[in-house]
Each structure stands twice: as C-alpha cells, then as structure tokens.
Amino acid sequence: MSEGSSTYATKKRGPGLPGMRGLDHFGLTVPDMEQAVDFFCDVLGCQELYQLGTFKVEEGDWMTEHVNTHPRAEITNMRMIRFGHGSNIELFEYASPDKREELPRNSDNGGHHLCIYVDDMFAAVEHLKRHGVKVLGEPSLNTGAEAGEYWCYFLSPWGAQFELVSYPNGRGYEQHTKVRLWDTRDPAA
Numbered sequence: 001m002s003e004g005s006s007t008y009a010t011k012k013r014g015p016g017l018p019g020m021r022g023l024d025h026f027g028l029t030v031p032d033m034e035q036a037v038d039f040f041c042d043v044l045g046c047q048e049l050y051q052l053g054t055f056k057v058e059e060g061d062w063m064t065e066h067v068n069t070h071p072r073a074e075i076t077n078m079r080m081i082r083f084g085h086g087s088n089i090e091l092f093e094y095a096s097p098d099k100r101e102e103l104p105r106n107s108d109n110g111g112h113h114l115c116i117y118v119d120d121m122f123a124a125v126e127h128l129k130r131h132g133v134k135v136l137g138e139p140s141l142n143t144g145a146e147a148g149e150y151w152c153y154f155l156s157p158w159g160a161q162f163e164l165v166s167y168p169n170g171r172g173y174e175q176h177t178k179v180r181l182w183d184t185r186d187p188a189a
Contacts, residue, residue, distance in 0.1 A: 007145075022087075023087045024087060024088065025080070025087055025088035025089060025090045026087060026088075026089050026090070026114065027089075027090045027091075027092060028089055028090070028091055028092070028114075028160070029091075029092045029093070029094055030091055030092070030093060030158060030160075031093070031101070031158050032093070032158065033076075033077040033079060033091060033093040035157055035158065036079075036091050036156070036158070037079055037081070037091065039156055039157055040081045040089070040091075041081070043128070043131045043133065044083075044116065045084070046081045046082055046083055046084070046089070047081065047082045048079060048080075048081055048082075049079075049080040049081065049082055049088065050079070050080050051077070051078065051079045051080075052075075052078040052079075053077075053078075054074060054075060054076050054077070055074065055075040055078075056072070056073070056074035056075070057071070057072075069094070069096060070096045070097050070098045070099075072096070072097055073094055073095070073096035073097075073099075074094065074095045074096070075092055075093070075094055076093045076094065076095050077091075077092070077093040078090065078091065078092050078093075079091045083116065086117075089114070103158075103159050103160060103161075105161075106161060111161075112161070113153070113160075113161035113162055113163050114160075114161075114162050114163070115162070115163040115164070115165055116162065116163070116164055116165070117164075117165055117166065118164050118165070118166050119166065119168065120166065121139045121150040121151075121152065121164060121165075121166040122139065124164050124166075125138075125139060125152055125154075125164065128154055133154050133155070133156075133157075134154060134155045135152060135153075135154045136152070136153040136154060136155070137152065137153070138152065139151065139152040139164075140152065142171075142172075143172070144172055145171070145172050145173040146167075146171050146172055146173070147171065147172030148167045148169050148170055148171050148172060149165055149166070149167040149171050149172075150164075150165065150166045150167070151163055151164065151165045151166075152164050
C-alpha cells in the first residue's frame, strides 16, 4: 500500500443512486456480543446507542428472502454503536444451523476491514497496544494518491480486521480533485 503507482479516476460515471447522501451504518456479525460491545466502546471509544432483542421466523423463507441467511437463522442479539462523528455499526449475534466460524481474510472474496480515522496515529497505536490489541506491524506512510497518509492494521479480540488511518495535512489525491473525505486542516490556514 505504501509502494506502487497511482492512477486517478477520469472515467465519467453515471448519476448513481438517487438521493444518496453517504454511509449510514455497516453491519457486522460477531461471535460474542458483550465482548464486541466492550471492545468497541471501552477500547475504541464508540458509544452504544440501543439494543434490540431476539428475532426469528419459525416458518417459511423470510430470513432467506430478506437478509440472505438460513431460513431458521435467529438474531440472538443486536446493538447499534456510533463511531464518533462518523457512521454507525450495527452488531449482530446469530444462531444458525449453517453458521460458519472462520473469518474471511482481506484476500478472500467478501474480505473486509473497518477503517477508523484518528488524529494521532502513533498515540492510537500505543493505546491499542496498552489494551492488549494485536497490532499488525508498525504505522506505514503512503505515497502517490495517498501521500501523507499513515495507516496500520489491527485485529479485534475475535479476529476481525480493522485499520487506522491519519492524514492531518490531507492526501495526495486531493491535489487532483475537489473531493475530500476528512478535512482536518484549519480552515483559517
């Protein structure tokens, strides 16, 4: 990620989804809800907003048709968590006859990671280490389209992949577009 060439998007794209404003939430299934809520709130600093009880459908294919699970899958717990000034994360704990336990790696189809912006990369990494979180390597500085960005991966207690990023002075691509993800620069500067 810190090496390689950059290509800037130039292809004209369609108008996209009518009325799209941004990402509202990301859903994540976890093996132990209390462990996950403790990690998100006590270690990462998120806020728990609310919880819902169990949900299951005894007959028919409603669960398959509406949420792409086994028909007898049961949501045993659901919590909504807020990431600072960003999106929410909807945590689910499921029981299902065909539940898989292995988490996908980034290189697997369906692989994913959640990325958290922090103001101070090195302070954030030290905080994670103090809490016994497995940090993968040391912060790396990108070049090219992502010049000015530090990044570092870490794992949740159950093995889900996360990333920290920080680019307090902007990123390389911002010199080529008016699109900004996070503008942490002083507007008076």
